[in-house]
Amino acid sequence: MYFSKLMIKSFLLLGIVLFYSCSEPDYKFLDGRKGNLEDFNGKWLVINYWADWCPPCIKEMPELTSFYNANEHEVLVLAHNFDQLEGEELIEQILRFKVNIPSLLTDPKELFGWASPESLPATYFLDPKGKVREALIGPQTQESLEGILKKLKNSKYQGKNISGSTEIPLR
Numbered sequence: 001m002y003f004s005k006l007m008i009k010s011f012l013l014l015g016i017v018l019f020y021s022c023s024e025p026d027y028k029f030l031d032g033r034k035g036n037l038e039d040f041n042g043k044w045l046v047i048n049y050w051a052d053w054c055p056p057c058i059k060e061m062p063e064l065t066s067f068y069n070a071n072e073h074e075v076l077v078l079a080h081n082f083d084q085l086e087g088e089e090l091i092e093q094i095l096r097f098k099v100n101i102p103s104l105l106t107d108p109k110e111l112f113g114w115a116s117p118e119s120l121p122a123t124y125f126l127d128p129k130g131k132v133r134e135a136l137i138g139p140q141t142q143e144s145l146e147g148i149l150k151k152l153k154n155s156k157y158q159g160k161n162i163s164g165s166t167e168i169p170l171r
Contacts, residue, residue, distance in 0.1 A: 023036075026106070026111060027104060027105075027106040027111055028104075028105045028106050029102055029103060029104060029105060030086075030090060030091070030094070030102075030103040030104075030105055031102070031103075037111060037130065040076065040126070040130060041128065041129065041130060042128050043074060043075060043076050043128055044071075044074055044075040044076070044125065044126070044127060044128060044149060044152075044153075045075070045076050045078070045125070045126040045130075046064075046067075046068075046075060046076070046077045046078070046123060046124070046125055046126075046145070047077075047078050047080060047104070047108050047123070047124045047126070048060075048064055048077070048078070048079050048080070048101075048121060048122070048123045048124075049080050049081075049082045049108075049116075049117050049120055049121060049122040049123075050079055050080070050081060050082060050097075050099070050120060050121055051081065051082040051083050051120055052083075052093050052096075052097065054082075054120040054121060056120070056121055056138065056139040057120050057121040057139070058097050059139055060121055060139040060140055060141070061079075061097055061098055061099055061100070061101075062098065063139075063140060063141045063142045063145070064077055064079070064101055064140070064142075064145070065077075065098075065100040065101055066142040067140075067142045067145040067146065068101050070142065070146075071146075071149065075149065076102070077101045077102075078101065078102050078103070078104040078108075079099050079101050079102070079103050079104065080103070080104045080105075080107065080108055081093070081103070082116075082117075082120055084105075084107060086105060090103065090105075108124070112124075112126070112130075112132065114132070117137065118137075119137050119138075120137075121137075121138065121139055121140070122135070122136065122137055123135075123136040123140055123145075124136070125148060125149070125152060127152065133152050134148055134152065136148070
């Protein structure tokens, strides 16, 4: 009797482990890494939509890189190509435009349930719990991103945007 209960518990535990290990990843990076949304918990997340036909997007890339390098201990900065390019075409553009931050292949709108931005560049700040705290349209600088991060970290968020930028329309 004891042996059969132990067997049943063992099979249930094995089933749970297999279920979670076989689940599809939520996101994919250009470099082949994959993962689940929970991987982002605990860090601030900055997601930037860019495109090669958007001069301000290209101009802000070095600023995003500088911001990321200065804050990578607490902030993960990700780039997402608005045109959803992949493979060699995306790699070509990343090299050409010096996109030196991780490139997210999975569309953030699929991950977070927001609408695609209507203009570019678009930058979203998510807090360490995964809540969208800020939506920015237009080119950013390292200084502007540092200022927003500081305001967000020091504020008691009350459901309002800190800098008065446009709210993200959720699905």
